[in-house]
Amino acid sequence: MLVRTLLLIGIVQAVVFSVPVKNKKDKDASLEKVREILDYLKGDKPDDELAKIESQEKRLFRKQFTKENNKNNKRRRYEHADDKNGEKLKIQRVMFDKEDVDPNDEKSMLLLERMAVMKNGKVYKVKGLHPELTAIANASRLDKHPSSSEQVNTKKRNFWIYARKWPKAIIPYTIDKSIVQQNSYTNINEVIGIFNTDTCLKWLPHTPELATQVGHNNYVKFSATSSSLCSSRLGYTGRSAQPIRLNEPYCMYVQTIGHEMMHAAGFEHEQSRSDRDDYIRVIKENFNFAAFSQLAKENTTIHNPYDYESVLQYFLTDFSSNGKKTMEFLDRDLEFLAGTGGGQGLDFYDIKDIIVDYQCAAHCKDPPECINGGFINHDCVCYCPRGYTGKTCETVITDNDCGGMVDVPPGKDVFVMSPGYPASYPFGKICRWGVKAPDGWFIRMTVEDLHLQANFYNRCYSWLEIQYNLPGQTGIIRCGDMNGNQWTGSKDSPNFMTLTFNSMYVGYVPRKRGFRLRFNAIERNVSCRLNPCLNGGACKENGKSFTCTCPSAYTGTRCEHEVNCKRSLVGWEYASTTAVTVSGLNCQRWKDLSPHNHRYTALLGDQENYCRNPDREPNGPWCYTTDPAKRWEYCDIPKCVTPPNECLTTAGGATYFGHVNTTVSGRTCMRWDSQSPHGHSFGIVKDQGNYCRNPYKDEAKGPWCYTTDPNKRWEFCNIPCMVGIQKTSTSAGRLV
Secondary structure: OHHHHHHHHHHHHHHHHHOOOOOHHHHHHHHHHHHHHHHHHHOOOOHHHHHHHHHHHHHHHHHHHHHHHHHHHOOOOEEEEEOOOOOEEEEEOHHHHOOOEOOOOHHHHHHHHOEEEEEOOEEEEOOOEOOOOOHHHHHHHOEEOOOOHHHHOOOOOOEEOOOOOOHHHEEEEEEOOOOOOHHHHHHHHHHHHHHHHHOOOEEEEOOHHHHHHHOOOOEEEEEEEOOOOEEEOOOOOOOOEEEEEEEOOOOOOHHHHHHHHHHHHOEOOHHHOOOHHHOEEEOHHHEOHHHHHHHOOOOEEOOOOOOOOOOOOOOOOOOEOOOOOOEEEOOHHHHHHOOOHHHOOOOHHHHHHHHHHOOOOOOOOOOOOOOOOOEEOOOOOEEOOOOEEOOOOOEEOOOOOOOEEEEOOOOOOEEEEOOOOOOOOOOOOEEEEEEEOOOOEEEEEEEEEEEEOEOOOOOEOOEEEEEOOOOOOOOEEEEEEEOOOEEEOEOOEOOEEEEEEEOOOOOOOOOOOEEEEEEEEEEOOOOHHHOOOOOOOEEEEEOOEEEEEOOOOEEOOOOOEEOOOEOOOOOOOOOOOOOEOOOOOEEOOOOOOOOOOOOOHHHHOOOOOOOEOOOOOOOOOEEEEOOOOOOEEEOOOOEOOOOOOOOEOOOOOOOOOOOOOEEOOOOEEOOOOOOOOOOOOOHHHOOOOOOOEOHHHOOOOOOEEEEOOOOOOEEEEOOOOEOOOOOOOOEOOEEO
């Protein structure tokens, strides 16, 4: 059967290529027929036969297409694509057809890791990627950032609220003689160049003259270490020589160097942000608790959305006890971004964080109003995401005959198509579209038809990059065959997408017909039609939002909290308005640092002066007091007496106190006050029987429990009903 198929391929191509054609249109039509016949012949062949067929197909086509490309394009062995800076990204053609990829070939790895092929509604990741972590990923596992003695007893986007900024936004530095490899010097200086060019935070060689200028004699000292770690202190410590210790060569990658330099500037890990549970899930079962501090949440000052791509985001298996993931992104399609820094020493939002936290643009008078994700930089001009340019980032960078800005008004479908659709697309194109819906709306993209060529190794010869995530981040890459798949704007970029079609790299394979995409605007508001108010609350629509008028016994934005009572022993869920302690002292507002300085400003700054229990105190909610002589005291919060709601009332289920005690697979929950068959540290839930709970929003996916099955430690629960919560779903295929 295989021999017969290969013979048919040869006959079909020989016949078609031997027939004279009058013009390019006729030739394209003939090649499209060849492609359709070949797709039919390949059918549902097993993988081993399919690989041989595709190899023969490429060999027979290569001469024809190489001849055409040499004639029309005069292209060299390496194909090039301009990025926003006009630099040339060089990727070898052989990368697409070679099974194994060197894990240290960074540009190839970053491209292939975000690539996937759609076949029969399933998502197939690239084959042949190195099974081990890349050297960059390995380096992130070595990272440590010890606190100074002044920082240890205080309990960082993600600028750590206790980190001190470097005076005059200048960081003096030296490079110790212990660093001996030229590549180390090159990479350190490359990252220093990024700081000095793209931000106002300057790294300058430490000299007596500079010490006089900045008013101190403190500096950062880069040094090599024989220990297996990369480390830096957090922020300006006021010590004469503040170390950045780098293992040579394992810590000498630009991303790792940038990571440690960001720490020295005062920035914490991305996964330590106080809002991290809205973006990632920590998988406690796989975590090596000897390194717990590396994944602990900290109080951070947050100016920008969570950035999966930041050099400060750890790799997903770091500090694992069993080689499995210690964290996962809630958007699993974006996990390839973890800690890559966009292939640079700092990514787009790392730079923005520095600009904001060091107030680099504070001196600007009448700066332009940046759009499309851009921001004002230290030079008082718009710093634009990749793919955009202009005074306000208003212009999309694209080939002259395709792409551009596209507006999607409510109630209207807008279409984007590849060049020449439904005929085959041309080789050598980069077409980029910036697609916008109005403020207050989500944008949704539906793939009506997509056919872009891929090979046996699931490498895309031409592809569509879909940036539904943040505009300054790298997007996912898709090719293959799709119909009906949808992507919706993300939480932090709901009404803006960027689509980039790329047919630059491989010209020796037959091209398919491309794609047709449909865009529309989806309302973002949660209206009273969804009955969002709980416990008898009355709903009133207010533009694109709503307000709930609660009965006297309830409070909260949706009347979800009973007034002045707690359901759990320690009151982790308590969110009512008691603001006095057991002795009658008034509570200090959480955002205030006087009369008592504390570490909960970022976490509870919006909670007024109400009693809360952020640190799991065993006796329940408490607060700092307004009495300088009494730092803090417990509050007298009684237990609730009314029956709990048996439905989920919040998406994370932190307020669920119903009586479901079985998991999604039907297993029975273990009692929280038991340590058998599974030992655990959730003593705070010991009064909750064996019911499903989610204390402190520990799991973003909702209530869970340990099971009575010795072979299954824990599992999520299936709460049968939801009240006031809008279900969401995606249709982007399933990873296999």
